[in-house]
Amino acid sequence: MSEEEREELASLYALGLLEGDELKDFEQALARDPKLVALVAEFEEASNLLALSIPQRAAPPLTRLAIMRAIDAQQESVGHPEKARAAAYNWAPWALAAALAILCAITFAEKSRLGAAKARLEGDNRNLQARVTNLGVERDRLQTRITALEEEKTNLEIRVATFEAREPLKEIQNVALAPQQGAPTKSNLTALWDQGRQTGVLDLAGLPPPPPDRDYQLWIIPSATAAPLDAGILTSAVGARAIFQSPQEVTKIAAIAISLEPKGGSISPQGPVIYVGKM
Amino acid sequence: MTAPDSSHDEIDPAVIRRVAAGDTRAFERLYDAFSSRLYSLALHMLQKPEEAEELLQEVFAKIWKDAQAYDPRRGAPLAWAITMTRHKAIDRIRSTTRRLHLYEAAGQETGEAATAPDASAETESHEEASAVRASLAALPADVRETIELAYLGGLSHSEIAKKLSLPLTTVKSRIRRAMTHLRQTLGRLRQNPGPSRPLQP
Numbered sequence: 001m002s003e004e005e006r007e008e009l010a011s012l013y014a015l016g017l018l019e020g021d022e023l024k025d026f027e028q029a030l031a032r033d034p035k036l037v038a039l040v041a042e043f044e045e046a047s048n049l050l051a052l053s054i055p056q057r058a059a060p061p062l063t064r065l066a067i068m069r070a071i072d073a074q075q076e077s078v079g080h081p082e083k084a085r086a087a088a089y090n091w092a093p094w095a096l097a098a099a100l101a102i103l104c105a106i107t108f109a110e111k112s113r114l115g116a117a118k119a120r121l122e123g124d125n126r127n128l129q130a131r132v133t134n135l136g137v138e139r140d141r142l143q144t145r146i147t148a149l150e151e152e153k154t155n156l157e158i159r160v161a162t163f164e165a166r167e168p169l170k171e172i173q174n175v176a177l178a179p180q181q182g183a184p185t186k187s188n189l190t191a192l193w194d195q196g197r198q199t200g201v202l203d204l205a206g207l208p209p210p211p212p213d214r215d216y217q218l219w220i221i222p223s224a225t226a227a228p229l230d231a232g233i234l235t236s237a238v239g240a241r242a243i244f245q246s247p248q249e250v251t252k253i254a255a256i257a258i259s260l261e262p263k264g265g266s267i268s269p270q271g272p273v274i275y276v277g278k279m
Numbered sequence: 280m281t282a283p284d285s286s287h288d289e290i291d292p293a294v295i296r297r298v299a300a301g302d303t304r305a306f307e308r309l310y311d312a313f314s315s316r317l318y319s320l321a322l323h324m325l326q327k328p329e330e331a332e333e334l335l336q337e338v339f340a341k342i343w344k345d346a347q348a349y350d351p352r353r354g355a356p357l358a359w360a361i362t363m364t365r366h367k368a369i370d371r372i373r374s375t376t377r378r379l380h381l382y383e384a385a386g387q388e389t390g391e392a393a394t395a396p397d398a399s400a401e402t403e404s405h406e407e408a409s410a411v412r413a414s415l416a417a418l419p420a421d422v423r424e425t426i427e428l429a430y431l432g433g434l435s436h437s438e439i440a441k442k443l444s445l446p447l448t449t450v451k452s453r454i455r456r457a458m459t460h461l462r463q464t465l466g467r468l469r470q471n472p473g474p475s476r477p478l479q480p
Contacts (some may be wrong), residue, residue, distance in 0.1 A: 051364075053415050144332060
């Protein structure tokens with residue numbers, strides 16, 4: 001603290017103008033600095049010179065009278081012999097009053113202490129209640145998750161059981177699609193049909209692209225009706241493998257066929273059938 | 280209405296000790312010596328004679344009751360009484376919302392009815408009072424205004440800053456300047472004591 005700061009703070013303190021942290025800090029400095037105490041005392045005394053600068057007016061004479069009467073009355077009251085005696089002999093009520101006061105003080109202190117403890121416990125209780133609520137929400141969330149997992153587990157078990165019950169190789173049939181008149185190749189095309197999944201795979205290796213205004217269209221011929229079911233256009237799958245499905249469940253397939261149809265395909269075969277594979 | 284001779288301002292700390300012991304004659308002497316000073320200060324700060332009178336009664340009741348608390352090492356009896364009066368006046372001012380208006384009014388009325396000296400009571404011959412007034416007159420007007428607002432108006436430094444539309448640092452700096460000036464004045468008064476030394480122990 002510079003000398004200027006010391007003087008400024010001491011001035012403000014002497015006038016009672018310091019507040020808050022500034023006051024606290026200064027009083028701490030005062031406690032360990034006797035020179036600062038002396039400086040403050042000097043400023044206090046100097047500040048009182050301002051009171052001397054005020055033009056003097058006499059106090060109203062009745063004020064003196066009132067004050068002196070009050071003082072005299074007090075003196076008489078305290079000094080009166082009878083009152084003094086009475087005070088000496090009447091100590092019992094005072095002792096009782098003092099005891100009651102002490103009891104009240106103890107009760108009040110105990111009440112305050114219990115009040116504080118109660119407030120603390122209520123606070124703890126509120127925290128615990130909030131925690132219980134949160135745990136309840138978490139429990140419900142986990143319960144929902146457990147239910148979902150159990151459901152998923154059941155589904156998986158069903159699927160596993162289904163797979164185990166099946167004999168996949170028995171259900172997959174291999175079929176060779178033989179070229180017919182107008183077929184672009186003389187070699188067979190190969191297809192696999194999974195009866196259980198109602199899905200098949202057709203190997204299109206060696207099949208050239210169709211003419212620009214035509215599409216290859218695949219047909220499934222069920223044994224029951226012999227009416228061809230549209231299994232899709234093969235244009236995009238040319239040169240690769242095409243996965244196909246029956247548009248409706250077929251108990252048994254009699255044959256699979258490929259026809260050459262107008263661009264975009266037909267509802268029922270219109271063009272020449274160029275490959276046929278009987279199951 | 281007459282004021283007691285202000286040379287009675289000089290009260291020996293022994294008088295306070297006698298008051299503390301319950302000596303009413305010593306108390307009367309104290310009253311006669313200090314009442315004008317304290318009443319004038321109270322009137323100047325509160326602006327209302329009836330309030331100043333009430334305050335004076337409070338101050339002397341406190342002196343009678345707490346005289347044993349007086350510590351001569353901390354200043355002369357008059358300084359002790361002035362400080363007590365000022366603090367009580369500030370408490371009163373601060374207990375109302377009229378503080379700013381009050382001191383504004385005081386500024387306008389200086390020298391008028393509320394604070395005008397009673398011609399018969401005024402003791403202009405008091406050397407220290409004259410010296411102090413001369414010393415204050417030597418201060419720049421803005422510095423004087425600031426210290427008067429702080430000491431006599433009971434305003435905090437932030438309130439003074441607001442009232443005068445000044446930064447707080449300027450207010451603090453002005454107060455320090457004024458207080459340093461008053462301290463020097465006090466030093467001069469100590470070196471050249473007149474017939475009476477109002478603030479000396």
